[in-house]
Amino acid sequence: MNKVFRWQGVVAFIVLLGLLYLFSAFLLDRIVKYAIESTASQAVGAEVNVGEVSHRFSPFGFTLSKIEITDPSAPENNQLQIGSASAEVDLLPFVMGKVIIDELILDEVLFQQPRRTPGEVFRAPGETVIDQFAPEDIELPSVDEILAKSPLRTTQAAEQAQAAYQQHKDAVSQAYAALPDKAQLKEYQARLKALRETDYKDPAALVKAKQEFEQIKAQLTEEKQKFDTFQQTLSDAKADLTPKIAALRAAPGEDYDLLKGLVAGDAAAFGDITEAVFGNQARKWSDTLFSALDIVGPMLAKRKQEQQEAVRASGVFYTFNDESGLPDLLIKRARVNIKWQQQTLLSDWFNITTDHTQLGEPTRFEVRSESSPLWQHFAIDGTLSLLADGVHGQQKWQLQGVVLEQLGLSNNPKLSALLQTGLLSSNGQLTVAANALEGAGDIQLSQLTIDAQGSNKLTNAIASALNDLSLVTLRSDIAGSLTSPSFDLASDLDNQLATALTASLGSEAKAKLERLQQSLDERAAATLGPTSQGLTQWLDFETVANGDLGNLEEMLKSQMQDQLDKKKQQLKDKLTDKIFG
Amino acid sequence: MALFARLLKALNSEAAPWQIALAIVLGMIIGLTPLVSVHNLLILFLVLVLRVNLAAFLASWAGFSVLALAIDPLMMMLGDSLLSAPSLQSIWTTLYNQQWARLMQFNNTLTLGSLVISLLIAPVLFVVSRLLVVQYRQRVMVYVNKLKIVQAFKASKIFSIYQKLEG
Numbered sequence: 001m002n003k004v005f006r007w008q009g010v011v012a013f014i015v016l017l018g019l020l021y022l023f024s025a026f027l028l029d030r031i032v033k034y035a036i037e038s039t040a041s042q043a044v045g046a047e048v049n050v051g052e053v054s055h056r057f058s059p060f061g062f063t064l065s066k067i068e069i070t071d072p073s074a075p076e077n078n079q080l081q082i083g084s085a086s087a088e089v090d091l092l093p094f095v096m097g098k099v100i101i102d103e104l105i106l107d108e109v110l111f112q113q114p115r116r117t118p119g120e121v122f123r124a125p126g127e128t129v130i131d132q133f134a135p136e137d138i139e140l141p142s143v144d145e146i147l148a149k150s151p152l153r154t155t156q157a158a159e160q161a162q163a164a165y166q167q168h169k170d171a172v173s174q175a176y177a178a179l180p181d182k183a184q185l186k187e188y189q190a191r192l193k194a195l196r197e198t199d200y201k202d203p204a205a206l207v208k209a210k211q212e213f214e215q216i217k218a219q220l221t222e223e224k225q226k227f228d229t230f231q232q233t234l235s236d237a238k239a240d241l242t243p244k245i246a247a248l249r250a251a252p253g254e255d256y257d258l259l260k261g262l263v264a265g266d267a268a269a270f271g272d273i274t275e276a277v278f279g280n281q282a283r284k285w286s287d288t289l290f291s292a293l294d295i296v297g298p299m300l301a302k303r304k305q306e307q308q309e310a311v312r313a314s315g316v317f318y319t320f321n322d323e324s325g326l327p328d329l330l331i332k333r334a335r336v337n338i339k340w341q342q343q344t345l346l347s348d349w350f351n352i353t354t355d356h357t358q359l360g361e362p363t364r365f366e367v368r369s370e371s372s373p374l375w376q377h378f379a380i381d382g383t384l385s386l387l388a389d390g391v392h393g394q395q396k397w398q399l400q401g402v403v404l405e406q407l408g409l410s411n412n413p414k415l416s417a418l419l420q421t422g423l424l425s426s427n428g429q430l431t432v433a434a435n436a437l438e439g440a441g442d443i444q445l446s447q448l449t450i451d452a453q454g455s456n457k458l459t460n461a462i463a464s465a466l467n468d469l470s471l472v473t474l475r476s477d478i479a480g481s482l483t484s485p486s487f488d489l490a491s492d493l494d495n496q497l498a499t500a501l502t503a504s505l506g507s508e509a510k511a512k513l514e515r516l517q518q519s520l521d522e523r524a525a526a527t528l529g530p531t532s533q534g535l536t537q538w539l540d541f542e543t544v545a546n547g548d549l550g551n552l553e554e555m556l557k558s559q560m561q562d563q564l565d566k567k568k569q570q571l572k573d574k575l576t577d578k579i580f581g
Numbered sequence: 582m583a584l585f586a587r588l589l590k591a592l593n594s595e596a597a598p599w600q601i602a603l604a605i606v607l608g609m610i611i612g613l614t615p616l617v618s619v620h621n622l623l624i625l626f627l628v629l630v631l632r633v634n635l636a637a638f639l640a641s642w643a644g645f646s647v648l649a650l651a652i653d654p655l656m657m658m659l660g661d662s663l664l665s666a667p668s669l670q671s672i673w674t675t676l677y678n679q680q681w682a683r684l685m686q687f688n689n690t691l692t693l694g695s696l697v698i699s700l701l702i703a704p705v706l707f708v709v710s711r712l713l714v715v716q717y718r719q720r721v722m723v724y725v726n727k728l729k730i731v732q733a734f735k736a737s738k739i740f741s742i743y744q745k746l747e748g
Contacts, residue, residue, distance in 0.1 A: 003597075009629030016625070092680050314615065315657055315691030318664040320677035 029053040032062060044079075045123030046070035061088035070119025071112065078115055083108025087331070098326050104334035104352075111340065154520050157251040158527035161244040165531045168237030175230040176541045180223045185551055188223075191216055192555055206567055220555055227549045234542055241535055248528050252520035256513075327355035338367065345369045345378065356385040362393065376401030382430075390435035391482050397441070398427045409450070415459040417452035417466055419445075428476070435482045443474040465497045472496070586740055591637035592717055593726070602710035604633040606703045608641025613649045613656070614695040619685050652698075653691065660694025 033053040040048035051066030064085040071079035084107045090100040180188075195213050334349035347367040353359050366381035382395030402424040409417040428441020448470050454460035472493050480486035591601050611624045628638050649656075664673060676682035686692045725731055734740055 004632060005630060006632045007630075009631070013626050013629045016629075315689040316661065317686075318673070318688045318690070320670070320674040320688070323674075323678045 024055075028055055033064075036064070036067075040069065041122065044069055044072070046072040046075065046079075046121045047119035049119075059088050060091040060094065061086065063087075068115065068119070070115065070121065072121050072123060074112075075118040075121050076115055078113045078119070079111070081108075081110040081113045082106050083110075093324070093326060098324075099329045100326060101331040102333070104331045104349075106334065106336040109336050109338040111338075154248070154251040154255050154523045157244065157248040158524060161241065161248045161531050162527050164237075164241045164244050165534050168233070168240060169534060171233050172230075172237050172538050172541065175226075175233040176545065178226050179230055179545055179548065180226070180552075182548065184223075185548055185555075188216060188220060188555055189551065203567065203571070220552055224549070224552055227545060227552065230541075230545055231549075234538055237538060238535070241531070245528065245531055245535060248524055248531070252517070252524045255520050256517055322358075325358070327353045327358040329354045330359065340374075343369070343372050343374050347380075354386055356387060374403045375399065378402070384432075387434075391432050392434065393432040394429065395439075396427075396429045400425045402426075404445075410452075414455045415452065415462060417450055417463070420449040420451050422446065422448040422450075430478055432482060437478050437480055437482060437485050439478040441476045441478070443476065445472045445474070446470070448472065462497060469493075469496065586734075587636040587640040589731075589734075591634045591640065592714060593722060594634065594636070596634040596637075598711045598714040598718075600632055600634045601637045601714050602707045603631065604628070604635070604637035605641040605710045606707045607633060608638045608643075609645045609702065609706055610696075610699040612642045612645025613652075613699045615686075615689075615692055618692055620696065649695070653695075656694035656698055657690045658694065659697060660690030660692070663693055663697065664688065664690060 029052070032055065033050050036050050036053070037048050047070045049066070049068040050064055053062060053064050055062045065083070067080075067082040067085060068078045069080040071077045085104065086107075087101045087104045090098075090102065093100040192213070195209050195216075198209065329352075331349070331352035334352060336347040336349065338345040338347055345367055346369070347365060350364045351359060351361055352363050356362055362383040362385040364381070364383050367378065368381075369375070369378040371377070377398065377400040379399075380395065380397040382393060384391065384393035404419055404422040404424050407419040407422075409419050423446045424443065425446070426441055426443045428439060430437060430439030430441075432438075450466045450469055452463035452466035454463035472491055474489055474491040474493075477488045477490075478485060479488075591604070607624050607628050611621050614621065627633075628635070663669060673688070676687055
C-alpha cells in the first residue's frame with residue numbers, strides 16, 4: 001500500500017490549500033477593492049474610493065467600508081458616501097458565475113458630503129444654466145436698453161400688422177378699382193329703364209329690345225362677379241388684419257405689464273433669478289432624488305458590458321438553456337440606511353439585477369419615513385428595468401414639510417443669499433422609457449426666512465425682495481436622456497420680484513415706467529395709425545360697394561317678361577277678334 | 582537544460598516505471614489544460630498522494646505547457662465542435678445546470694478541448710511511457726551513462742545543484 005500512496009502528500013496538499021487560503025486572505029480584499037474602485041470610477045466618471053474590503057468564507061460574503069463617490073460637478077464633494085456595505089453571496093450560484101445576494105445592507109449613506117481632498121473627474125459634466133448666470137454684470141439699464149434687449153410684443157405685433165396690411169392693401173385697392181363706378185351703374189340703370197318702359201308696337205323691335213336687355217344683364221353679371229371678387233378680397237384682408245390690429249392695440253399694455261418690473265433690471269439676467277437663487281439647491285435636491293437612477297443604472301449597465309468583455313479573455317464560454325431562472329446578478333433585497341441632516345431614512349430595494357428580462361420583474365425601490373423633527377412625510381418609490389432597448393422605469397416622490405435651515409442659496413460677490421429657515425414640500429414623478437426621461441415636479445418653499453444682501457442698486461433691490469419672500473413655488477421639468485438629463489426650473493419668483501422691485505425702486509422707477517409706457521405707445525402708434533386708416537378706408541370701400549351692389553342686384557332682378565306678356569296678350573286679342581269677328 | 586536534467590534523473594532513479602509513466606501523464610494533463618481549473622486541483626492531489634515521480638511530473642508539465650502554446654487553437658477547435666454538436670446539446674444543457682460542472686468550466690472551448698485530448702492521450706501515453714522507461718533502463722541507460730557527454734553533464738555544477746535541490 002505504501003508503495004502506491006504517499007501519505008505525507010496529503011499533508012502537503014493540505015498545506016498547499018492553506019497557502020491558497022492565506023493568499024486569498026491577504027490579496028483577495030485588495031483585488032476586490034481595486035476592481036470596485038476602477039469599475040465604479042469608469043461608470044460614474046469621477047473618482048470612487050473604497051476604504052477597506054474584507055471577505056469571509058462562511059457564510060461567503062464581503063464587507064466594504066467608507067465608499068466615496070465623487071460628485072463630477074463638484075469634485076470637492078462626494079455625490080454619495082456609504083459608511084459600510086455588507087453582502088452575503090450565495091456560494092453555489094457564485095461558482096456558476098452568478099452573483100446572487102440575499103441581502104445587501106448599506107449603512108450611513110450620505111449625499112453631498114465634503115471630501116478630504118477633491119476627487120478626480122474623468123468626464124466633465126455638461127454646462128448648466130447656473131454656470132452661464134453672471135450677476136456681477138447686472139447694472140441698472142436704461143429704458144432704451146430694456147426696449148432694445150426685450151423681445152417686445154408691441155414690436156412684433158406692429159410688424160405683423162404692417163406686413164398683413166401691405167400684403168392685402170394692393171389686392172383690395174385693385175379689386176375696388178375694378179368695380180363699376182356710379183356713372184356706369186346709372187347708365188346701366190337708364191338703359192334698362194328705357195328698354196322696360198318703351199311701348200313696342202313691332203314684335204321685331206320687341207325681340208331686338210329683348211336681346212339688348214339680355215346683353216345688359218350679361219354685362220351686369222360680369223360686374224356682379226367683380227363685386228364678389230372685391231368682397232372676398234376684402235373679407236380675407238379684414239379677417240387677417242383685424243385681429244392683428246387688435247393685438248397691436250393690446251400689445252403696449254401687455255408689454256408694459258411684462259416690463260414694468262424689469263424696468264429696474266436686465267431682462268435676460270432677471271429671468272435667471274430663479275435659477276440663480278434656487279437652481280443650484282434645487283438641482284442638488286433633484287440629484288439626490290434621482291440618485292437611484294443616476295448611479296445604479298449606469299453602473300449596472302457597465303457591469304453587463306464588462307461581463308461580455310471578460311468572456312473574450314481565453315477560450316469561448318458557451319451558454320446553454322439556463323434552467324435555474326436566475327440572472328447573472330441578483331440582489332434580492334437591499335436595505336439602505338440613508339443619513340440626512342442627522343435623521344435616518346430607511347430605503348428598501350428589491351430585485352436589483354442586470355437582467356430584468358430573465359428575472360421577469362423590475363427592480364423596486366422605496367424610501368419612506370414618517371414624521372420626524374425635520375420633515376412631516378417623506379416617500380419615494382419607483383421601479384427600474386434594464387431591457388434590450390435601454391432603461392425603463394418610473395419614480396414618484398412626495399415630501400412634505402421638510403425643514404430647511406442655514407442653506408446657502410447664492411454666494412455671488414454682488415448678491416449673497418442664505419435661506420435661514422423654510423419648509424420644503426415637493427411631489428412629482430419621472431418616467432424613463434428606453435433611456436428617455438420625462439417628468440415634472442413641484443417644489444414649494446414656504447415659511448421662508450431669507451437673508452440676502454446686494455452690493456449695488458439692483459442687487460440691493462433683489463436682496464430686499466428676497467428678504468420679503470415667504471412663499472415660492474418652483475416647477476421643474478425633466479427631459480433628455482438618462483446619461484444627459486435636462487432640468488428646467490420655472491417659478492413665480494420672477495413675478496414676485498418684479499412687483500417688489502417696482503415698488504422698492506421708488507421715483508426713479510416711476511419715471512422710467514412713464515417713459516416705458518410712452519415708448520411703447522409711440523411704437524404701437526407708428527404702425528397703428530397708417531394701418532388703421534387703411535382699414536377704415538377699406539371699410540368705406542365696402543360701404544360704397546355694398547350700396548352699388550344693391551343697385552346692381554336690383555337691376556339684375558328686373559325682367560322684360562312683362563313687356564313680352566303684354567305683347568303676347570295683344571296679339572292674342574287681335575287674333576281672337578279676327579277669327580270670331 | 583533543467584528539463585533534461587530532471588528527466589534524466591527520473592529515468593536513472595530507482596522509481597518504478599509506472600511511477601514515471603503516471604507522472605508523465607499527470608504532467609501532460611496539467612500542462613495541456615488551463616492551469617487555473619478545478620480538475621487540476623485533483624491532478625495536484627493525485628501527484629502528491631500517489632507515489633509518482635515528482636521530477637518526471639515537473640518535466641512533463643513543463644514540456645506539455647510549451648506544446649500547449651502550439652496546439653491551443655486545435656484544442657479550442659475541438660472544444661468548439663463538441664460544444665456546438667447538435668447531438669450533444671442535451672448533455673451540455675444538463676451539465677450547464679449542474680453546479681459542479683460549471684465549476685469545472687466544461688463550457689469553455691479551451692478547457693473542454695484540452696481535457697478531452699488529455700484524457701484520450703492519457704492511457705496511450707501511460708502505456709508507451711512505461712514501455713519506454715523499461716526499454717530505456719534495459720537497453721539505453723547503461724550505454725548512455727557511458728557516454729562522455731552524459732558523464733560531463735553529471736559532473737557539471739547544474740546537475741549537482743539540481744541534485745541538492747531535489748534532496
